[in-house]
Amino acid sequence: MKTTISHIKADIGSLPGHTTVFSPVVKEVEEYVKKHSAGLLTDYHISSVGDDLQITMIHHEGVDSPEVHELAWNAFKAGTEVAKKVGLYGAGQDLLKDAFSGNIKGMGPGIAEMDITPRKSEPFIVYMMDKTEPGAFNLPIYKMFADPFNTPGLVIDPNMHEGFRFEIWDIQEAKKIELSSPENQYDILAMIGSKGRYVVKRVYTRESHEKLPDENVAVITTDKLSLIAGEYVGKDDPAAIVRIQSGLPASGESLEAFSHPFLVSGWMRGSFNGPLMPVGLNNAKMTRFDGPPRVVALGFVLKDGKLSGPVDMFDDPAFDGARRTAIDVVDYLRRMGPFEPHRLPDSEMEYTTLPKILETLGPKFVKIEDAPKKAKKLAESTKDFD
Numbered sequence: 001m002k003t004t005i006s007h008i009k010a011d012i013g014s015l016p017g018h019t020t021v022f023s024p025v026v027k028e029v030e031e032y033v034k035k036h037s038a039g040l041l042t043d044y045h046i047s048s049v050g051d052d053l054q055i056t057m058i059h060h061e062g063v064d065s066p067e068v069h070e071l072a073w074n075a076f077k078a079g080t081e082v083a084k085k086v087g088l089y090g091a092g093q094d095l096l097k098d099a100f101s102g103n104i105k106g107m108g109p110g111i112a113e114m115d116i117t118p119r120k121s122e123p124f125i126v127y128m129m130d131k132t133e134p135g136a137f138n139l140p141i142y143k144m145f146a147d148p149f150n151t152p153g154l155v156i157d158p159n160m161h162e163g164f165r166f167e168i169w170d171i172q173e174a175k176k177i178e179l180s181s182p183e184n185q186y187d188i189l190a191m192i193g194s195k196g197r198y199v200v201k202r203v204y205t206r207e208s209h210e211k212l213p214d215e216n217v218a219v220i221t222t223d224k225l226s227l228i229a230g231e232y233v234g235k236d237d238p239a240a241i242v243r244i245q246s247g248l249p250a251s252g253e254s255l256e257a258f259s260h261p262f263l264v265s266g267w268m269r270g271s272f273n274g275p276l277m278p279v280g281l282n283n284a285k286m287t288r289f290d291g292p293p294r295v296v297a298l299g300f301v302l303k304d305g306k307l308s309g310p311v312d313m314f315d316d317p318a319f320d321g322a323r324r325t326a327i328d329v330v331d332y333l334r335r336m337g338p339f340e341p342h343r344l345p346d347s348e349m350e351y352t353t354l355p356k357i358l359e360t361l362g363p364k365f366v367k368i369e370d371a372p373k374k375a376k377k378l379a380e381s382t383k384d385f386d
């Protein structure tokens with residue numbers, strides 16, 4: 001029977017700044033889902049990473065189910081009421097619209113969902129990040145499904161040897177493209193290295209996959225709050241569902257993609273680059289400089305609509321090295337203060353509060369008379385936008 005895994009997340013208020021969720025809020029959301037999910041969900045799991053509340057749901061309604069989306073929306077609304085009562089910071093932060101209108105897309109929360117044909121054993125991992133953006137998944141998803149130095153299964157497992165198909169979204173132009181690895185690897189990399197614009201949305205098996213042909217095996221939230229709201233309102237902290245084993249990356253191949261704390265965007269005020277630190281749930285709170293950006297991995301097995309788990313995968317000394325390196329990188333970057341490349345480049349600061357500061361300086365600017373011709377021409381042509 002077709003089954004759907006839906007993961008919906010939102011920041012509905014945190015304690016004390018953007019550090020962590022407040023347990024009575026989590027409890028309220030959990031109670032709401034428990035009370036209203038009978039006959040709709042076959043199972044669910046509520047968790048949190050930093051200031052983001054996360055609902056993983058199992059059902060047979062298919063992706064984009066209005067009932068499932070509304071349940072998550074109303075659960076977040078109920079949690080927001082508790083957050084408001086105790087004065088949590090940013091209560092209801094990601095709920096950008098007042099009333100639910102059939103689909104939670106474009107309303108603020110992040111959504112990753114996929115229809116699957118469950119295997120005899122259906123193991124999967126939910127990855128959840130805070131203080132970063134959807135493009136932060138580009139590198140690890142590429143490593144899991146396309147890099148044989150990370151995933152030797154691509155070389156030695158006949159079921160993986162054909163590679164995988166990537167669905168990549170251009171989130172600035174609202175268009176998408178499908179490309180397959182290994183034959184289009186360089187084209188895939190040409191795009192997804194620009195992680196603020198091109199984001200991996202889904203990964204599929206090839207049609208020739210013996211065990212699971214043409215199946216969705218990974219999905220990532222790609223919702224950009226700034227593009228919905230038109231201004232900075234938090235930073236689209238992403239989540240992903242990744243199916244594993246039996247012709248897909250092994251559990252350890254999937255986790256291995258986070259063994260090096262590569263740089264991601266979206267730290268402090270959504271305006272800084274920092275290392276992505278893999279942590280267990282116990283350390284999923286954002287402290288130093290509101291971070292550093294973190295990722296948690298919860299491992300589940302699904303059978304007949306029911307979940308077993310989760311296992312808190314990064315709660316393991318095997319990732320101490322990655323955490324130590326991350327902290328060294330933090331020490332290094334922090335000494336740069338407000339300078340690039342610790343701070344994001346100009347083009348990505350558009351939706352932060354920086355343009356407001358720069359606007360006040362506008363009238364104080366005077367022309368440089370002996371500026372090169374080209375610069376003068378550019379200044380003339382952009383005059384209307386000043």
Ligand code: 13P
Nearest residue numbers: 157244245246247250251
């Ligand atoms: P499967 O091919 O059964 O998923 O096992 C791969 C493996 O050996 C993991 O280390």
Ligand code: 13P
Nearest residue numbers: 018234235268269270290
């Ligand atoms: P969140 O997007 O996690 O709410 O963080 C906001 C921020 O800018 C913290 O510095």
Ligand code: MG
Nearest residue numbers: 011018051090
């Ligand atoms: Mg927040």
Ligand code: MG
Nearest residue numbers: 051052130237
């Ligand atoms: Mg957050």
